[in-house]
Amino acid sequence: MIVCIGAGPGDLGYLTRRGGELVQQADVVAGFDAVVDLVRPLIRADAEVITMGYKDQTAKLADVAVHHHAGKRCVVVFMGDIHFSGFQYLERVEAACGHPVETLPGISSAQVLASRGKVCFDETTFVTFHRRGDLAPFQRHLVHVLQDGRNAIVIPRPWDFMPKDVAAYLLAQGVNPAHEVEVWERLTTAEATWRGTLAECTAEFSDMSILLIRSLVPMPSQLDDLPR
Structure with missing residues (x-):
């Protein structure tokens, strides 16, 4: 499983309940540093966290894809809502995985x-x-x-x-x-x-x-x- 989640505009209270559940259940949580820091209180202690920036996002998403294809439950977190201004990042996630992925909208x-x-x-x-x-x-x-x-x-x-x-x-x-x-x-x-x-x-x-x-x-x- 791999799901891309909109984590809201910056306050954890704006993350949807379903989004929070998926973060808590994930074996791997990935995303840009600031967004991962937002949901960090919900990440399991035994989960792997993969953070990235603009320069290394392609390589880090390739690492996420390896975990995904190995059967791990993976979540990639986006700031706000994916479909408001994160669509290029979504395309990078799908390119790394080699197939379309599930998305969960957030508050933009x-x-x-x-x-x-x-x-x-x-x-x-x-x-x-x-x-x-x-x-x-x-x-x-x-x-x-x-x-x-x-x-x-x-x-x-x-x-x-x-x-x-x-x-x-x-x-x-x-x-x-x-x-x-x-x-x-x-x-x-x-x-x-x-x-x-x-x-x-x-x-x-x-x-x-x-x-x-x-x-x-x-x-x-x-x-x-x-x-x-």
């Missing part, structure tokens, strides 16, 4: 931000830049999202497309500088918030940041019984 920082910001996803589009490769298609998509009058929840790319870079790109594309922006850091742990406009978003933020860019005009309610 995007979902927590929607709760903090009181926005719903049917009026909001999620865009992640936390990926390797060409960002241009996703950048253009973000412009269209705002032009369509929707809110945007955005995960930046830590090494070269942070909140101030997102704002600068949008302004260069003619997006209205009056859009209200919120930048949240370290959601569910040591939370910090910045609020301003797109034009004012020029500060430096940590790599644990996520943005909410609000539409210029909120969508009207669909309820017929609201007072007018």
Whole structure:
């Protein structure tokens, strides 16, 4: 058995009950250092722990695959939810194993931000830049999202497309500088918030940041019984 688990945005209380059970039952628990540290209180004393970083992830996942093919119960933990911004890592796990693997969703920082910001996803589009490769298609998509009058929840790319870079790109594309922006850091742990406009978003933020860019005009309610 090998399962990829979304471990939540940073507070162990946001790990699902099923995710916690699978970690506790695992013979091998693997993942990036910070994510493994999050679930470490649940790992059995006799389980093997395999931590990795960006540079050695391919080699370490190959080690996980060896245990998997030997019949060990293996869990690979992801920060947040796998399908919000961990899909490239999932592809690496499957490449190492040589077959598709089971996934268990978690709570993403995007979902927590929607709760903090009181926005719903049917009026909001999620865009992640936390990926390797060409960002241009996703950048253009973000412009269209705002032009369509929707809110945007955005995960930046830590090494070269942070909140101030997102704002600068949008302004260069003619997006209205009056859009209200919120930048949240370290959601569910040591939370910090910045609020301003797109034009004012020029500060430096940590790599644990996520943005909410609000539409210029909120969508009207669909309820017929609201007072007018």
